[in-house]
Amino acid sequence: MFRNQYDTDVTTWSPAGRLHQVEYAMEAVKQGSAAIGLRSKTHVVLATVNKASSELSAHQKKLFKIDNHIGIAMAGLTADGRVLSRYMRSECINHHFVFESPLPVGRLVVQVADKAQVCTQRSWKRPYGVGLLVAGLDETGPHLYQNCPSGNYSEYQAFAIGSRSQAAKTYLERKFETFMECTKEELIRHAVFAVKESLQEEELSSGNCGVAVVGIDEPFVVLDPKTLQSYIESLETGKEEQQTMEETGTDDRQSLQVQHEGTGSRGISVGAGDDSPTDMET
Amino acid sequence: MRWEEEGMKQNAFIMGNKLMGSSPHVFSLIMPSIPITHTQTPYVTGTSVLGIKYKDGVLIAADTAGSYGSTTRYKSVERLRPIGQNTLVGATGEMSDFQTILQILDRLIITNAMFDDDNTLGPPDIHSYLNRVMYNQRNKLDPFWNTLVLGGVKNGVKYLGNVTMLGLHYVDDHVATGFGIHLAQPIFRNEWNEDMTLEQGTKLLEKCMLVLFYRDRSAINKMQIANITEDGVKISEPYALQTKWDYEAFSNPTVGNEGSW
Numbered sequence A: 001m002f003r004n005q006y007d008t009d010v011t012t013w014s015p016a017g018r019l020h021q022v023e024y025a026m027e028a029v030k031q032g033s034a035a036i037g038l039r040s041k042t043h044v045v046l047a048t049v050n051k052a053s054s055e056l057s058a059h060q061k062k063l064f065k066i067d068n069h070i071g072i073a074m075a076g077l078t079a080d081g082r083v084l085s086r087y088m089r090s091e092c093i094n095h096h097f098v099f100e101s102p103l104p105v106g107r108l109v110v111q112v113a114d115k116a117q118v119c120t121q122r123s124w125k126r127p128y129g130v131g132l133l134v135a136g137l138d139e140t141g142p143h144l145y146q147n148c149p150s151g152n153y154s155e156y157q158a159f160a161i162g163s164r165s166q167a168a169k170t171y172l173e174r175k176f177e178t179f180m181e182c183t184k185e186e187l188i189r190h191a192v193f194a195v196k197e198s199l200q201e202e203e204l205s206s207g208n209c210g211v212a213v214v215g216i217d218e219p220f221v222v223l224d225p226k227t228l229q230s231y232i233e234s235l236e237t238g239k240e241e242q243q244t245m246e247e248t249g250t251d252d253r254q255s256l257q258v259q260h261e262g263t264g265s266r267g268i269s270v271g272a273g274d275d276s277p278t279d280m281e282t
Numbered sequence B: 001m002r003w004e005e006e007g008m009k010q011n012a013f014i015m016g017n018k019l020m021g022s023s024p025h026v027f028s029l030i031m032p033s034i035p036i037t038h039t040q041t042p043y044v045t046g047t048s049v050l051g052i053k054y055k056d057g058v059l060i061a062a063d064t065a066g067s068y069g070s071t072t073r074y075k076s077v078e079r080l081r082p083i084g085q086n087t088l089v090g091a092t093g094e095m096s097d098f099q100t101i102l103q104i105l106d107r108l109i110i111t112n113a114m115f116d117d118d119n120t121l122g123p124p125d126i127h128s129y130l131n132r133v134m135y136n137q138r139n140k141l142d143p144f145w146n147t148l149v150l151g152g153v154k155n156g157v158k159y160l161g162n163v164t165m166l167g168l169h170y171v172d173d174h175v176a177t178g179f180g181i182h183l184a185q186p187i188f189r190n191e192w193n194e195d196m197t198l199e200q201g202t203k204l205l206e207k208c209m210l211v212l213f214y215r216d217r218s219a220i221n222k223m224q225i226a227n228i229t230e231d232g233v234k235i236s237e238p239y240a241l242q243t244k245w246d247y248e249a250f251s252n253p254t255v256g257n258e259g260s261w
Helices: A020-031 A078-099 A105-118 A165-181 A184-199 A225-248 A252-262 B002-016 B095-113 B123-139 B179-183 B185-191 B198-215
Strands: A035-039 A043-049 A063-067 A070-076 A130-138 A141-147 A153-155 A158-161 A209-215 A218-222 B044-046 B049-054 B057-063 B066-068 B071-074 B080-083 B087-094 B146-154 B157-163 B169-171 B174-176 B223-229 B232-235
Touching (some): A035 A070, A035 A130, A035 A141, A035 A184, A043 A070, A043 A184, A063 A078, A063 A130, A063 A218, A070 A078, A070 A218, A078 A130, A105 A153, A130 A158, A141 A158, A158 A165, A165 A184, A184 A209, A209 A225, B049 B087, B049 B146, B049 B198, B057 B080, B057 B087, B057 B146, B057 B157, B057 B198, B080 B095, B080 B223, B087 B123, B087 B232, B095 B146, B123 B146, B123 B157, B123 B169, B185 B198, B198 B223
Parallel strands (some): B146 B223
Antiparallel strands (some): A035 A043, A043 A209, A070 A130, A130 A141, A141 A153, A209 A218, B044 B066, B044 B087, B049 B057, B057 B223, B066 B071, B080 B087, B087 B146, B157 B169
16 A cells, blocks of 8 residues: 555545545455454354463463454454453443343444444544454354454454465365354364464464363353364364365365264364363363 | 433533423523432332233223323323334333333334344343343432333243333243232232133233222323234324222121211
């Protein structure tokens, strides 16, 4: 993106009908490390690529619990994200106090979007520099939304934002049609794999990746490193088998199933009681 | 609270046109300070409201009387009102406060609808909201002088509860307000069961309304019954119950005790 004379103020239109400051804010989201979300009929999973600013520091926190039934992953200026998550938590708890029922996630997303829009129409403000993936439950089931600095929001089956998110999106686009029927474990595995795609050369470990899940009757929880590591390991073993399956030309759905039966104790079983991560986060 | 602001604007207007005796306001620039008065006694009141859960939903009954002290001043007061798609509220006590509460609830429903999504307010949400409204008013020592019955069905869940003017709220399988607490609740406790049909439930409520008509001086023989099911709220047209006055004891009431009544 190149500088031009209409980009100094967020309240100045360009002749092409664009607000450049808002677009620059969305650039900031693209520079942040990746965040991925996907959902099934019963669960929503969020995953993030966690960058540590130096080897000495702990990695950044990008997954936030907003309420028992809502959580977010952010990409971009995480300081802005923290402020937004404080607002979201406040709205949820206020709603709960007045109505004694959980704030529907769709409502919260609209409120955040309206808040973001205000910043695009005030000369003394700047847009939020963070994109949010909001995972939550309401009466109609699990939902995944994205909130943009522009004040736009949309609902997704699966999505990825941040740097190198295109790799993750490509993977998600290949697989998203199967997501609705996935179990929680399968969904988490897809999310971890998508993170791996975003990391490309880097080694995937529980140190540079974060995963959180929310589901019907299951409150939002960020997976602890141990559980996450076992998912990552199960991915390693599964990957070799997947490659051989793809070589023989079977389609993805079948390959997942065949892995259950054919490959003994090292296959990706789905809750079939071997050393794969069946006992989840507490 | 927003509903108060509107009242304040009206008061300021009245102040500018010579005080008419309504609740005066603190920051008057025209007239000297007059003590603020709050609701201390109700004027036009409604009597009992009864509610029971039955097999397919919730039944709520109330008569249509608005008493002005000891006189039955208004005989066609609708004390049962639907709120949204799934809920009904019935009120005992000061009818003007009930009308204000209905405006507040109307505002809530409309604001909720303006989000234009699939989320609707159900009976538990409205119950909790009403409780907050009543409790906050009571904290200002200016209560809405009502006891409200709140019932409805949403997503197959039947809901019935009360909110008092002190901001106490609770749920139960059968509720009553006013005289109904003393005359109808005992009958509910004896005769109510979970699987009552619509006919059985209606009969039970009519029996209790009849007792109330006989014994509560502010009750009249003109009542409405509301039936709330998953399909929505249906309030009957007002109707009267069959009464019996030709008991032998009534024909010669003072026999054996001349001079009494």
